[in-house]
Amino acid sequence: MGKRILVTGGAGFLGSHLIDRLLARGDTVVCIDNLQTGSLQNIEHVRDQITFVEHDIIMPLPELGKFDEIFNLACPASPIHYQADPVHTFKTSVLGMLNLLELARTQKAKIFQASTSEVYGDPSIHPQPEVYWGNVNPIGIRSCYDEGKRGAETLLFDYARMYGVVIKVVRIFNTYGPRMDAQDGRVISNFIVQSLQSQPLTVYGNGEQTRSFCYVDDLIEGFLKMMDTPDHIQGPINLGNPNEFTMLELAEKVNLWTGNHVPLTFNSLPKDDPKQRQPVISEAQHVLNWHPKVMLDEGLQRTIAYFKERLAVKSERS
Incomplete structure (x- = not known):
């Protein structure tokens, strides 16, 4: 049951x-x-x-x-x-x-x-x-x-x-991953949609701030x-996934997997935006026997495929 x-x-x-x-x-x-x-x-x-x-x-x-x-x-x-x-x-x-x-x-x-x-x-x-x-x-x-x-x-x-x-x-x-909102302002969805539409990727600050995806x-x-x-x-x-990437490294990977090598454009960093973000996951590994299995390159390819499909459907409807 x-x-x-x-x-x-x-x-x-x-x-x-x-x-x-x-x-x-x-x-x-x-x-x-x-x-x-x-x-x-x-x-x-x-x-x-x-x-x-x-x-x-x-x-x-x-x-x-x-x-x-x-x-x-x-x-x-x-x-x-x-x-x-x-x-x-x-x-x-x-x-x-x-x-x-x-x-x-x-x-x-x-x-x-x-x-x-x-x-x-x-x-x-x-x-x-x-x-x-x-x-x-x-x-x-x-x-x-x-x-x-x-x-x-x-x-x-x-x-x-x-x-x-x-x-x-x-x-x-x-x-x-799939089902992210294309308009939510998050860096991965922003970069993927911009790259697929051959628009410059919007990087905030100098792009050296890090995230773990x-x-x-x-x-x-x-x-x-x-x-x-x-x-x-x-x-x-x-x-979370403890592998840490700068925004510049992420932009390079997105361009690689979309196949559209678009330029970057730089805007000022939003107020209170964290400079670094990386989890310690030893507790999850010990207590839950959990660790991430899908690495960034594979995950980006799956997510890009999702956004390609969504953008194609949107284009057909318009």
């Missing part, structure tokens, strides 16, 4: 991939999404296999029955999206978390939180282990997301201590392994 599972943010990039895996193993899935950044297109291939509810988790949750597990992936995750309505972003992380924790408490359901490497801010320690408390500007333009996610972690651990709620917290480092299939495997750990394992646990 499979489990009955609630996935919030299930029509998003990560949520839709998670739903695919849950269905494949025989679970019953209820998907909640307000479609602020998610898309029904991401789940159209499974709409007849799931229950979809359009709802904003900052509001009281509708009666949806009993759940064994809750995966919370509901929150805009790219700066363009979370800065568009920073108050709503903060409410999603904090009020939404409260609503889901109350559901978990009353139903005695396990709850999983997709936290973020953004809790480390612009790190003064490199690479970033889970014990690092971070270097976050609490009043900056990114703080609605950074501090919202930090506040959500606070609530999770307080509910665990006060009420015995079984919590699972992972901190996600940059993830990419994890392919979506690897990340979702980490989610499932974390949820299946014994109840006393709470996290937070970093999930």
